[in-house]
Amino acid sequence: MNGNQESVDHKFQRRALQVSEAQARITEVANVLEFEDVPLNQSCGRYLAERVIAPHPFPAFNRSGMDGFALQAADIKNCGNGNRVWLEIVDNIPCGAVSTVEITTGTAARIMTGAQVPEGADTVVMLEVTETRVTAGITYVGISKKQDAKRNITPRGQELSQGDLVLPAGGMISAGEIAVLAAFGMDMVKVHRRPKVGIFATGTELLEVHEPLQPGKIRNSNSPMLEALVRETGGEPIMLGAIVDDLELARGKLKLAMENYDFVITTGGVSVGDYDIMGDLVREQSGDMLFNKVTMRPGSVTTAAVREGKLLLALSGNPGACFVGFQLFARPVIGLMQGAAQPFLPEWTATLGADYPKVNNYTRFVRARLEIREGSLYAFPATLDESSVMVTIKDSDCLIIVPPEERGLTAGAKVTVLKLPGEIRG
Structure with a gap:
């Protein structure tokens, strides 16, 4: 049929x-x-009613990947083999600040992780491989190893460009989605009731x-x-x-x-x-x-x-x-x-962990327990799976689908399972 x-x-x-x-x-x-708008902190577990488009690039600026010094890579191209370059420190940039000083040849800026890289700089040298000195009231940073441009800088728009699709409609909101929505300033979220x-x-x-x-x-x-x-x-x-x-x-x-x-x-x-x-x-x-x-x-x-x-x-x-x-x-x-894009239980393939000898004229959905052994997924059918049995529900994290044409299944057979919500308990 x-x-x-x-x-x-x-x-x-x-x-x-x-x-x-x-x-x-x-x-x-x-x-x-219908739609409703809910506060971001109340949106976990809800389904997005409309897609989310990036209103700006993310990151929105060139961002330092570590504490160190922002400078021009060309200034240190000849470092190494005992050759050290000294650059004048012209600014100190904490996270959240925007420098008004442009980095030019022979200069550098002290910068913190996450801070916006100043104009003119194209690389950030980590603090641990530098030293400083003061000469005639001017502070210099010494660098003895060359470094390519773009190192230790997260470029503007590396993750998302303005106009990119951030989240599709119909997806469930969980911690990752909340982080993204928060990063784009979306304190209210449109979801289905x-x-x-x-x-x-x-x-x-x-x-x-x-x-x-x-x-x-x-x-x-x-x-x-x-x-x-x-x-x-x-x-x-x-x-x-x-x-x-x-x-x-x-x-x-x-x-x-x-x-x-x-x-x-x-x-x-x-x-x-x-x-x-x-x-x-x-x-x-x-x-x-x-x-x-x-x-x-x-x-x-x-x-x-x-x-x-x-x-x-x-x-x-x-x-x-x-x-x-x-x-x-x-x-x-x-x-x-609620507008879920994927409302059905996911289907997985597993190896049957124990014999299932029952023969049925109809498709049977057998309560079962999943277990991972040596990287492979196994499904163990409940010993008692009759319609009237209640206690094995609590032990089940999947349903094994047994088609009517199967005249009993033996351990080791490949079976299709419907994964129930929650973690694998086996």
């Missing part, structure tokens, strides 16, 4: 799409949010985190996980709690959420059980259904729709499936809403 084909589950009226097609459908309707993401869970079996455990009940771990994932992706999560399996109650909460937030994510209630109400809610308005089944494990029942111009993503209530569904569908949507 190619990426544009659909399979039909007639029993539950679900059309199963390939992951790539489902991603294309949901990202196509992910609207970029962070999306407000409503999150709620369904299930009569759910307890709040602070509640004591009861027979037959489980604590709602998916909502806090989704809250953290939304923050990690740059969105603003709004926690709407958990509701029992009541269709009217869920309908009202969903309507309110769609009216007030940019994107709504639910967890639970999308399977085929008698009390799986989210599937029923989405099917009530089937005209704006994007997909309600994906050829993936875990999370094949992942569902997406558009309501009143807003995106709804209904994820499985199983923790593993909820986590994978977020990474594949919610993460790129939240990124695109």
Whole structure:
């Protein structure tokens, strides 16, 4: 089956799409949010809404690379073999000052690291290879080694010329980008607004985190996980709690959420059980259904729709499936809403570190741990990677993609992995 084909589950009226097609459908309707200007010191983690062009060269002047003496290289071309040249010191230039004295033949200026090189000088000799003397009230610097022009000088515009592209639109702002923006005097930065993401869970079996455990009940771990994932992706999560399996109650909460937030994510209630109400809610308005089944494990029942111009993503209530569904569908949507140029998880190639014997009819996204051994990248699949398993999420820094045509994989095979955010933990 190619990426544009659909399979039909007639029993539950679900059309199963390939992951790539489902991603294309949901990202196509992910609207970029409006601009806003934020202070530079609050811009880390945001996405640039417009490209940045250098308003002036950088550096903006010829800059000394060290403490020493600025002079003309021609004056010391005959130094060496015991021949020393003495030059009159005509100025002392601290960092931040601009000399008004032009360097001419036979003269030099004391200069500090980072200071603007005076007119006429074309090289800077480091302080450690010089000596000074005073004769008749005039201070001279002695140099006994020749040096070429342009040495120890950072030329104007070496890094960027005026009009050069500094930063493209859609890039995430981190420490390096902040340094560049600061260097060009940009104290306010134009970024896209962070999306407000409503999150709620369904299930009569759910307890709040602070509640004591009861027979037959489980604590709602998916909502806090989704809250953290939304923050990690740059969105603003709004926690709407958990509701029992009541269709009217869920309908009202969903309507309110769609009216007030940019994107709504639910967890639970999308399977085929008698009390799986989210599937029923989405099917009530089937005209704006994007997909309600994906050829993936875990999370094949992942569902997406558009309501009143807003995106709804209904994820499985199983923790593993909820986590994978977020990474594949919610993460790129939240990124695109902020104008991210690269909203999808990066694909890497790794060596499989242990056998993975499972056979699947659908593409499987296996939680795994990356490890670098002797300069090579290895991916070790989680021992427990079932949809319902929650604990291995914390140990995973990638997802191994196992295509359906693979009838089990052996250690040493080359595999494609989706790198999850954060450092390699192995």
